[in-house]
Amino acid sequence: MRLEGLSVGYGARAVQRDLDLEIRRGDIFVIMGGSGCGKSTLMRAMTGLLAPLAGRILFDDESFWEASPAARERRIRRHGVMYQGGALWSSMTLEENVALPLQQYTDLGPRQVCELVDYKLALVGLGGCGALYPAEISGGMRKRAGVARAMALDPEVLFFDEPSAGLDPLSACLLDELIVELKHSLGATMVVVTHDLASIFAIADEAVFLDAERGTMLTTGDPRWLRDHAADARVRAFLRRGAA
Numbered sequence: 001m002r003l004e005g006l007s008v009g010y011g012a013r014a015v016q017r018d019l020d021l022e023i024r025r026g027d028i029f030v031i032m033g034g035s036g037c038g039k040s041t042l043m044r045a046m047t048g049l050l051a052p053l054a055g056r057i058l059f060d061d062e063s064f065w066e067a068s069p070a071a072r073e074r075r076i077r078r079h080g081v082m083y084q085g086g087a088l089w090s091s092m093t094l095e096e097n098v099a100l101p102l103q104q105y106t107d108l109g110p111r112q113v114c115e116l117v118d119y120k121l122a123l124v125g126l127g128g129c130g131a132l133y134p135a136e137i138s139g140g141m142r143k144r145a146g147v148a149r150a151m152a153l154d155p156e157v158l159f160f161d162e163p164s165a166g167l168d169p170l171s172a173c174l175l176d177e178l179i180v181e182l183k184h185s186l187g188a189t190m191v192v193v194t195h196d197l198a199s200i201f202a203i204a205d206e207a208v209f210l211d212a213e214r215g216t217m218l219t220t221g222d223p224r225w226l227r228d229h230a231a232d233a234r235v236r237a238f239l240r241r242g243a244a
Ligand SMILES: Nc1ncnc2c1ncn2[C@@H]1O[C@H](COP(=O)(O)OP(=O)(O)OP(=O)(O)O)[C@@H](O)[C@H]1O
Pocket: 010, 015, 033, 034, 035, 036, 037, 038, 039, 040, 041, 042, 195
């Protein structure tokens, strides 16, 4: 996946501009930066919710936003997105939530859907919880169920918007472990928006730092390396919680 000269924003206001980077297949790539720097805005452009102001997003050398709406829709089906709160339908059980994309976008029969739903829920550690409603489970479990739904269609790319937001440190850590496990078991590419340092160091193969002040990326690299060696002091300060 590549971003080329990408600017994203709202109306005439670019929140981030001149983004150039490459995300390797099978990597966990983290979009990091302080509050309001534009992480979620960039993710909206990558997931098809917000057209860029300029530049291109390429998946397998195919320009996502220059493709026809039908081609873009086909591409979106090959992606999975886990939104901040899990974004589950509250009136449906966990198994109904995970089954929905399968019923909508595949020709699978009820029995196959059921088997796949059980498998996806087991993968995220929610085996046997399918009959529960989102309100009956913890925040961490809701996020896991959101991951199971995002994985329903066996996506090539999984996007996570602030996966650890609102979780206690232990649940956040378990979710990080799940993300890394899934990377190994599914081989999917993961793009994760977060400003949670513990998560960044636990999961990222590579990361980009978006700066709110300059409105562009300052650097990309392995965050553990950037913490000690980034040329820009703002990146080091962010990764060291303010210590220069
Ligand atoms: N729908 C919108 N319309 C106009 N401006 C918006 C909209 N959504 C976000 N913004 C603005 O765009 C900027 C970037 O917001 P964004 O949510 O992408 O940042 P973020 O890095 O994800 O922040 P956080 O870490 O706090 O979630 C902010 O100044 C925000 O006010």
